[in-house]
Amino acid sequence: MEYPSKLVENAVNEVSRLPGIGKKTALRLVLHLLKENENLTFALTESLNDLRSGIRYCKECQNISDTETCQICSSHRRDHSIICVVEDTRDVLAIENTAQYQGLYHVLGGVISPIEGVGPSELNIEQLLKRVKDADSEVKEIIFALSPTMEGDTTAFYLTKKLSEFNLKISTIARGIPIGGELEYADEITLGRSILSRTVYQKD
Amino acid sequence: MEYPSKLVENAVNEVSRLPGIGKKTALRLVLHLLKENENLTFALTESLNDLRSGIRYCKECQNISDTETCQICSSHRRDHSIICVVEDTRDVLAIENTAQYQGLYHVLGGVISPIEGVGPSELNIEQLLKRVKDADSEVKEIIFALSPTMEGDTTAFYLTKKLSEFNLKISTIARGIPIGGELEYADEITLGRSILSRTVYQKD
Secondary structure (H helix, E strand, C coil): CCCCCHHHHHHHHHHCCCCCCCHHHHHHHHHHHHHCCHHHHHHHHHHHHHHHHHCEECCCCCCEECCCCCCCCCCCCCEEEEEEEECCHHHHHHHHHHCCCCEEEEECCCCCEHHHCECHHHCCHHHHHHHHHHCCCCCCEEEEECCCCHHHHHHHHHHHHHHCCCCCEEEECCCCCCCCCCHHHCCHHHHHHHHHCCCCCCCC | CCCCCHHHHHHHHHHCCCCCCCHHHHHHHHHHHHHCCHHHHHHHHHHHHHHHHHCEECCCCCCEECCCCCHHHHCCCCEEEEEEEECCHHHHHHHHHHCCCCEEEEECCCCCEHHHCECHHHCCHHHHHHHHHHCCCCCCEEEEECCCCHHHHHHHHHHHHHHCCCCCEEEECCCCCCCCCCHHHCCHHHHHHHHHCCCCCCCC
């Protein structure tokens, strides 16, 4: 497509590099910015620049944080004996929204994926091991809350091996039929796994 | 949702003000920028700032342009006797892509919409009238290529009245069954209109 202006073309190219945004959507967004007051654009770009230059990560859990140690890690009301290992910040937000978990987190920053060239050294794995070590057996349990994909499983397997030297309970979040889900629409693998990992109501 | 950082919260709020982007998508985009090299963010924000401060509009057709008069308006290979009136730049791009039109354009910048508070004075209507007047009867035809909505029809009606003092042919793009469309799936209004505005193959 031939754009009416170099400035528009540059902006469309940059915006369409964002995930899930193609050239058509990018053009729509760019023309929207042109139609609105210019302060909207400048507020947007300023907030992104500030974010990129000012962002910090918690030295404990590696989650995004405004302070050296994040609110969760520095809270005395959280259970410091459990660490939930997640891929990224969005997972922390999702679990926090459930209000079912009172422990700490550890943000890996991704999962091991040879196809995408992500090895263990690209992730915050060393920090996790150091954290467990430094806590001097204060940490009793590690919960994996990773994606139910081959990459997620590989990462969980790798971490389990690395953590085996410590005296820890290691678990993963339950896989099964979602609440409100219908059995007939569940895929065979999920349904099969949910039978294998059935929950016991009453022991004989 | 409680974000882990004020910087993230600000960025999410700004990004989610864009059309079609909610808080969840905004967070995904913002976290993507954090994961990538910071140059990506700075290139993005710079291109948007440059766009917003450097953008110019063609003094003839009011389309976005890098020059005082846009490429189309200044071309001697275009037919200067026809002006196609459109809502915005995207419509110009869409019509240019068909390679079926050799005339000029006029970009209104929207359509008359009392609900959204857009009256004739917010649109580039005066510029169109001035253009037709100044061309001193060089312009022979005006084609409306506006949305097939009530707002589009209202705008076409308003413009027709305003243009009636000039000796012009005024037309609108054909409404009908899209090429490749199936009759049975067409809505009644489109199908009804397509019968009323049927194209004559052979006269008796």
